[in-house]
Amino acid sequence: MYAEKLTEEQIREIMNLISDDGSVRIVQIRTYNSSFEDCVNWSKVPEVKAMFQETEETYRLYDYHIQGFHRAGAGSEYIYRKKMCEYFGDQYAIDFLLEH
Secondary structure, eight states: OOGGGOOHHHHHHHHHHHBSSSOEEEEEEEEEEOSSTHHHHTOEEEEEEEEETTEEEEEEEOSSOEESOSSBOTTHHHHHHHHHHHHHOHHHHHHHHHHO
């Protein structure tokens, strides 16, 4: 619902914030159907291939969490949710609380 509305610029900003060194070179951003069950909802999840220094990693950005981070800095999911709240406002925070 929210993650699929992120612009490429917003994704780049998020990836730079969660990196340890603050300089991520984005290799590719694409969307895909996350699973067969999602075909009913046609949910598109942004997938990011990012270069952290010498290491390339793949991330999937969901509404309330990031999947697949290993080199990202501590507190990455908190930073991610904070940025999402800035982008999408109070309704994002309310939906997060209702979901969890």
